[in-house]
Structure formats: C-alpha cells, structure tokens
Amino acid sequence: MGRIKHLIKIVIVAAVLLLGKAAVAQSIQGVVKNQEATALDNVSVIVKNSDNKTITYAFTKNNGSFTFENLEKQIYTLQINTLGYEKQILTVDLTQESNKKIEVVLTVKEELLEEIIIEHVAPIREKNDTIVFNVKAFADGTENVVEDLLKKIPGVQVSENGTVKVGNQEIEKIMIEGDDFFEKGYKLLSKNMPVRPLKTVELLKNYSNNKHLKGIENSDKVALNLTLEDDAKREWFGNVDAGYGVVSENRYTVRGNLMNFSKKSKYYFLTNLNNLGEDATGDIGHLIRSSNDYVVGDNQSSNKYLSLAPSTASLRDNRTNFNNAELLSLNSIFTLNPNTKLKAIAFLNANEQNYFRDSFDSFSDGNTQFENTENYKMRQKQFSVFGKLDLTHDFSKKATLEVSTRYNYNTNKDASNIDFNAENLEERLKTNTNYFDTKAVYTVKPTDKKVWILAGRFISEETPQNYGVNQFVYQDLFNTNAQAVKQTSNDKMNFVGFEAKFLDRRPNGHLLEFNLGSEFRHDNLNTHFALIENNSEVFPEDFQNQMKFQNNNLYANLSYAYQFSEAFRLVPNIKLNYFNQELTSYNDTKKYNPILINPGLGFNWDINRKNKLQGSYSFNWQTNDFMNMNPNYIHTGFRSFSLGYADFTKFANHNANLGYTYGNWSDRFLASAFVGYSFADSYFSSKSDLTQNYSLSEPIVLNDRDMIFYNATIDYYFKFMKTNLKLNFGGNTSHFQNYVNDSDIRNITSNGIDYGFELRSGFNGLFNYHVGSKWNYSEFKTNYKVDYTNNRSFVNLTFRFSKKLFATLRNERYYFGGLSEGKKDFYFSDFNINYNMNDKIQFEFMVNNIFNNDTFTSYSITDISVSQTNYKLISRYALLKISYRFK
Incomplete structure (x- = not known):
C-alpha cells in the first residue's frame, strides 16, 4: 500500500503544478464576423509563434467564437481563413497582458481567381460530433497494422487483446469509407489491415447504429471510420508479408x-x-x-x-x-x-x-x-x-x-x-x-x-x-x-x-x-x-x-x-x-x-x-x-x-x-x-x-x-x-x-x-x-x-x-x-x-x-x-x- 500512497502524492503534486501553471497562463478569446456583423462558424484559426511554427489551432463555433488557453507569454501570429473570404493575419502580443480579446471581420472575395490554395492540415480537427485525426501527424513509420496506429491517437486505448476504447467506453465498430464489415468483430480488421493507405481516422461521437435515429436518440456510443488516400480508391491494392x-x-x-x-x-x-x-x-x-x-x-x-x-x-x-x-x-x-x-x-x-x-x-x-x-x-x-x-x-x-x-x-x-x-x-x-x-x-x-x-x-x-x-x-x-x-x-x-x-x-x-x-x-x-x-x-x-x-x-x-x-x-x-x-x-x-x-x-x-x-x-x-x-x-x-x-x-x-x-x-x-x-x-x-x-x-x-x-x-x-x-x-x-x-x-x-x-x-x-x-x-x-x-x-x-x-x-x-x-x-x-x-x-x-x-x-x-x-x-x-x- 506504500506504493499507492506514493503514487497518489505524485498525482496530487502534478495536478497542483498543472493547475497552477494554467492559472497564470495566457489566453486569447475572439469572435469572427462578416461585414454584415453575422457570426461565421467553422472558420480556421491557426496560432503561430515568432518562428512561424504552428502552436495550436481551432475552428469557430456556431456563434463565431474561438478560445486559446494555456499560452506562453510571447508574441503570436493568428491566421484566420475560410472559403469565400479574404484571409486575415493578425499579431497578438501577450507579453504585456495575459488575456486578449479580439474581434475579426472578414471581407468577401470580390472575384474568383484560378489559383491553388495550399492549406495547413491540422493534426486534429473537430466539427460537430466528428473528430478527425490526420494519420501523418501520428504515424512515424513503425506501424504495420491499424491497431498499431490507434495506440498512438490521443484518447484512444487499445488493450492487450485488441479491444479499442475511447475513454472508458468500447467502440461500436471500425468502418472503412463509411461502410462496416465486421461490427463488434472489428479486431479482425484492426489486427490485419495495413496502415499505409489510410488518410484520416474519424472518431464519431454520439453515434447511432441506425441512421434514422441520428439526431433523435440520446446516444453516447462511439465509432471509428477510416478514410483512404485518393490513390487507394477505385483500384485494387494491398500487401503481402512473408517471414521465415x-x-x-x-x-x-x-x-x-x-x-x-x-x-x-x-x-x-x-x-x-x-x-x-x-x-x-x-x-x-x-x-x-x-x-x-x-x-x-x-x-x-x-x-x-x-x-x-x-x-x-x-x-x-x-x-x-x-x-x-x-x-x-x-x-x-x-x-x-x-x-x-x-x-x-x-x-x-x-x-x-x-x-x-x-x-x-x-x-x-x-x-x-x-x-x-x-x-x-x-x-x-x-x-x-x-x-x-x-x-x-x-x-x-x-x-x-x-x-x-x-x-x-x-x-x-x-x-x-x-x-x-x-x-x-x-x-x-x-x-x-x-x-x-x-x-x-x-x-x-x-x-x-x-x-x-x-x-x-x-x-x-x-x-x-x-x-x-x-x-x-x-x-x-x-x-x-x-x-x-x-x-x-x-x-x-x-x-x-x-x-x-x-x-x-x-x-x-x-x-x-x-x-x-x-x-x-x-x-x-x-x-x-x-x-x-x-x-x-x-x-x-x-x-x-x-x-x-x-x-x-x-x-x-x-x-x-x-x-x-x-x-x-x-x-x-x-x-x-x-x-x-x-x-x-x-x-x-x-x-x-x-x-x-x-x-x-x-x-x-x-x-x-x-x-x-x-x-x-x-x-x-x-x-x-x-x-x-x-x-x-x-x-x-x-x-x-x-x-x-x-x-x-x-x-x-x-x-x-x-x-x-x-x-x-x-x-x-x-x-x-x-x-x-x-x-x-x-x-x-x-x-x-x-x-x-x-x-x-x-x-x-x-x-x-x-x-x-x-x-x-x-x-x-x-x-x-x-x-x-x-x-x-x-x-x-x-x-x-x-x-x-x-x-x-x-x-x-x-x-x-x-x-x-x-x-x-x-x-x-x-x-x-x-x-x-x-x-x-x-x-x-x-x-x-x-x-x-x-x-x-x-x-x-x-x-x-x-x-x-x-x-x-x-x-x-x-x-x-x-x-x-x-x-x-x-x-x-x-x-x-x-x-x-x-x-x-x-x-x-x-x-x-x-x-x-x-x-x-x-x-x-x-x-x-x-x-x-x-x-x-x-x-x-x-x-x-x-x-x-x-x-
């Protein structure tokens, strides 16, 4: 029992330090609107430091708001961008004040240009009941099958026998491009399917197994959906491993x-x-x-x-x-x-x-x-x-x-x-x-x-x-x-x-x-x-x-x-x-x-x-x-x-x-x-x-x-x-x-x-x-x-x-x-x-x-x-x- 008491002390001290750090950390709060003062949702807001490295990101809510907490005391650059509007770049100085509130007004693009827009793909994106994990952000090349990748995604736990849980709850299924092969027998897929063709892993919250119940039932179920790279669709592909x-x-x-x-x-x-x-x-x-x-x-x-x-x-x-x-x-x-x-x-x-x-x-x-x-x-x-x-x-x-x-x-x-x-x-x-x-x-x-x-x-x-x-x-x-x-x-x-x-x-x-x-x-x-x-x-x-x-x-x-x-x-x-x-x-x-x-x-x-x-x-x-x-x-x-x-x-x-x-x-x-x-x-x-x-x-x-x-x-x-x-x-x-x-x-x-x-x-x-x-x-x-x-x-x-x-x-x-x-x-x-x-x-x-x-x-x-x-x-x-x- 001595080890238990020692571990509890460590957890308490760590929690105090973390909460103490959060109490003095800096934050940015803001709202994004258009020229008619209408709030804009799902606008990408990216925070970069002085070295132009991405620190964090978010998407605005239905009321146009966004919040970044636990930031360090330094100068940041905010990039605000969404389809159909001019991109805004703002500088926010947190060296003088700890909490910054801003309002961003985006202007409509007046002409369509034939251009290629290369956007930063965030490691994690969240929209409504879906959280999208970019595979490239979590894979390091050592993964062979889907199970290896899932072990590296935040909030996802894979037990020794292959059971996949989100928090304390087991998932319902693992789908591929929206279709389910194995239902609760998803281990057959996670233990065998190669990681290579995957593009994203989607975590579906409040999931309904019956599509007609979506938005009606109060569901706390979760499921995973795997999306593939474009070159892996509509073509036969696969792999063979052999060892002796x-x-x-x-x-x-x-x-x-x-x-x-x-x-x-x-x-x-x-x-x-x-x-x-x-x-x-x-x-x-x-x-x-x-x-x-x-x-x-x-x-x-x-x-x-x-x-x-x-x-x-x-x-x-x-x-x-x-x-x-x-x-x-x-x-x-x-x-x-x-x-x-x-x-x-x-x-x-x-x-x-x-x-x-x-x-x-x-x-x-x-x-x-x-x-x-x-x-x-x-x-x-x-x-x-x-x-x-x-x-x-x-x-x-x-x-x-x-x-x-x-x-x-x-x-x-x-x-x-x-x-x-x-x-x-x-x-x-x-x-x-x-x-x-x-x-x-x-x-x-x-x-x-x-x-x-x-x-x-x-x-x-x-x-x-x-x-x-x-x-x-x-x-x-x-x-x-x-x-x-x-x-x-x-x-x-x-x-x-x-x-x-x-x-x-x-x-x-x-x-x-x-x-x-x-x-x-x-x-x-x-x-x-x-x-x-x-x-x-x-x-x-x-x-x-x-x-x-x-x-x-x-x-x-x-x-x-x-x-x-x-x-x-x-x-x-x-x-x-x-x-x-x-x-x-x-x-x-x-x-x-x-x-x-x-x-x-x-x-x-x-x-x-x-x-x-x-x-x-x-x-x-x-x-x-x-x-x-x-x-x-x-x-x-x-x-x-x-x-x-x-x-x-x-x-x-x-x-x-x-x-x-x-x-x-x-x-x-x-x-x-x-x-x-x-x-x-x-x-x-x-x-x-x-x-x-x-x-x-x-x-x-x-x-x-x-x-x-x-x-x-x-x-x-x-x-x-x-x-x-x-x-x-x-x-x-x-x-x-x-x-x-x-x-x-x-x-x-x-x-x-x-x-x-x-x-x-x-x-x-x-x-x-x-x-x-x-x-x-x-x-x-x-x-x-x-x-x-x-x-x-x-x-x-x-x-x-x-x-x-x-x-x-x-x-x-x-x-x-x-x-x-x-x-x-x-x-x-x-x-x-x-x-x-x-x-x-x-x-x-x-x-x-x-x-x-x-x-x-x-x-x-x-x-x-x-x-x-x-x-x-x-x-x-x-x-x-x-x-x-x-x-």
Missing part, C-alpha cells in the same frame, strides 16, 4: 490483404498464417454473434459446461501461444442500386494451440489444508466456418428494411496430459457448435422527430460435448474402483423474439422512448456421466440430468428524457417484465410466473465546454439462469462437479454510478473519473466441498452483497517535451459470504487496485520512446488476510536513422510480490530493424525473446487458495520478413 526463421527453429508468418473500395462495391480479402503466437482474429465470437443495434435476442447462446483450455499467463501472445493458425476471410459490400446494399462475409479459421504449465496450489479454509501439484500439457485443434449475408433496402429516405442471416459451424478437439500429484491422467474433449441466426429490422420515420422500429429474430444452436478421462481419482466420492470416467452433454436451444420500439423527440427537446416485446426460448439439456468399470458403464443417479426449460418473457420499457436546458438532461425510466417459465426434469415440472418492475433514473450535465457530469441509478430484478438450474451434478473438469439451484428464484439489485469528464479530445489536458456502487439484497454464493482429489460445489442463496468500483484517467500533452502522459488509477472492493467444507458462514472482503502511467514521445528526429509501469494489488480478508502486489514495466525505444531505416527495441519487466526472493523478476526484450527499399518493398529482421527465457512464473490468490503457476515460453527465434505493397 533464421538460424532458429521453424518459425513462419504469412499475411496478405487485398482491397478495392469503389462506390458500387467494396472488397476486403485477408489471410493470415503463422506459428509466432500472433492472434489474427481477436475474439471471433464478437464477429459470429455481433450485433450493434441491440435488437431482440442479443446475447442468446446455448450452454457449454466443459472446457480444457487453461488460464494463460499475463504475457503477450507471442511469448506463450504455441499456435499454428490459418485464417482466410472474404468480405464484400455491393451497392446493387441506389437503395439496396448487400454485404457478404465468408470466414474460415483453423488453429492448433499447445499449452504447457506446471502449477502448485495450496488450499486452506482455516481447518482443512492440502496441496496439489500439476504438470499440464494440452493440445487444442479448432476449426470454424462462418458465413453472413446482410441485405439493406431503403424503400424511401424514411423507411429501411435490414435482413441479416448468419451461420457458424465450429469444432474443438482437446487432448490433455496431466501429472496430478505424480499420477498421470489423459483427458479428451470434443465440442461441436451449430449456430444459425436470422433477423429482420424495419425502420420507418413518419416525421423528422418520430421513429418506429419493428424487429423479429430466430436463433437455433446446438452444442454437443463428449468428454473422457482415462484414470479414476474419485474413490472417496463414489466408493468404487472404476478405471475411467466419461460424460456426454448436449444443449439444444431455440429462440424466437419480436419487438416494437417508438422514439419521439418533442419540440421542447424531450425524448420519449417506448418498446414492447416478447421473447420465447426453449432449451433441451441432457448430460450423462458414467464410471467405466471392467469395460462396463455405471451411471451414478445423482450425476445425470435430463431437463427442458421454457421461458416466455413479455416486456415493456418506457423512458422520458427531460431536456431542461441544452446542458442538463434528466431521464427517468421503468421496465416491466412478465415471465412464464417452466422447468421439467424427468417427470417433475415446475412453473413460475413473476411480474417484475425495474425503475431507474439517469442524468447528463454539461456544466460548461470542458466539464461534464453524468450519473444513474437502477433497481433491477433478476431471475435464476437456466445454466444454473441443473438438479444433479455436472462434470465441469477432471476434479470439479457442479450442482444447480433447481428451483425458480429472483434477486433484487441496486446499482448507482457517477462519472466526470474534464476537457475535450482536441485539448492538451483530458481527465475522467468514474465511481460505482452495487448492492444485492440476495445473491447466489457457493457451498463447496473441497478435497485433494475432487470438488463439489452448489449455489446457495445469501443476503447482502455489495461492491464499490472506481477508475480515473488523465491524459496530458507536454508541448516542450512533445510527450503525452497517461495516468490511470482504478479498483474495486467487494463484500460477500460463502461456505466451505461444512464451515460456518465465511465473511470475505476482496480488494483490487490497479494504477500506473505511460509516457509516449512524438519527436520528429532520430529517437522516440514509450515507457510505462502498472501495479496490481490484490487482497482477500477472511479470518486471515493474504495479499500481493504485481508490477509490469516496459521501455520501448524507436530509432529512425533515415527515412528508409529504423529500429525498435522493446523491453519488459514483470514482478510478482508473492513469489520467493530471487524469483520475483522476469525480463524480456525483443528487437526488430526495418529497411524500406522503396515505396513497395520493405525488409524486416526481428529477434523475439532475446534473453531466451524458457519459463515464466505467476502468483495469484483467492479466498481459499494460493497458486503459483509456471508457463513454458516460446524460445528465442530470429525471423527475416519481406513485405510487398502493390496496387
């Missing part, structure tokens, strides 16, 4: 992109093959089940109870992911006529992954203690085929029909070998998935301020699983000497849903939203667990499940947004649900018909241009989930069995949150803070029976669980250093209870705190750096306390020797506070050097894992155990790669 190991074990990578973006058709074909550990797809589940319009039926899926894939180390994929990936994706968008557009996607992915780890777990509940050791090796073979057709037809400018159909077939074959406490076990698991989803959405806009949306959806999914293990370690549980066990399971799910939604933007700015819908879901689950004894199968009675579950949900949602002023909005809402549920287990049938009322209240307050406050409160009822209702045990792993809560129930939850934002995307200083509180009157906890060879768990209803979560981020750009600083602080505290091994109720408090910083330079010369550090503190309190602090630090250095030659050195340090002395630190370094022969050909030589670390150890805790896990790492290799860009 040099004086090292067999390593290879091949990546190709082929694109054409014309007005009538857009094509994006990509392929990626590698065994370098690189994840080419992100989470493809977001592509298969993606839905950006949140219509009826989102997030519906069948249940899978078994998975052999272990948790992975908190390292980049190219350290621990022993893979052999093959990806092919064919994506097209056709404009059949001015009113009709067809999107077709075909996706083929095959991957073989190997996992290697050793673990040591120490269990203690205060009374019972034991230790387990595992040596785990697993191979997973995956094969997935996905197809999608989207048809969009505009009957008129105010009526649109969207029809979407998706199909996915996926098969996983898992094989693991486990040395468990010196006894060898072999597991086998095969999982198949057949998924079909079709939906239709009709939108009609009878007036400019009213919208009707009618949607229907059908989903069918089946997920059979076959599991077996060749050893029997459950003698104490079953009182028999079987030789092996196996389990088959299958959940067949069908879903049908309909919904009607109405939005009405009133003349006074208020917004009425109302939707009415019906959802029907039917599940048929069968699980059969068998003991193999002398080549015969024995089926323990308490370990078989045969269930049918029907859930019909009729619902109505109503909200009314009171727009008290342009700056303040209050939104009360209420949700009504009527459930008609039926659960049949063998010949026993239960029914449940609750009516649930869920009220809520939210507000948004734009205090001024820089300060924004928003908050909400909701009271929600939740019913028991089908996946948690199995009356008998299900085998969920070679040591684990889970029992469901075979009855209906409902829980009440209270949720409140408050968020604050200071600054705008084009500002040098941007900060945000968020705090939330959640309280459950009743909730599902667990009652567990844990032994060395097996564990039994079942849900149990307890009372009074609460959680506090918080996060704060600061972005500040130091002009004199040309460096961007990011500070992050967040965490959570929760209180809950459980039972372990017939204990009395155990009161548990868990605390988690994350904090860190990043510094990224933007020099134009030889050298650039990206450094940072992040600490993770975890703590559990029961009748005793366990805690630890982990740290990850990195120093990435880039050297640009010329326009054609640059090199990058990446360094990482991991520290685990719970490990024994002398084994807490792990260091990694990677190096690559790039040579651009010309605009089309580039060579790259890279070395991964320079120190040739062969293992990595992590440390973690829960309320009942302490774990130490060793992971096998991809050994050092050198790779020579050539990239060819073509038109």
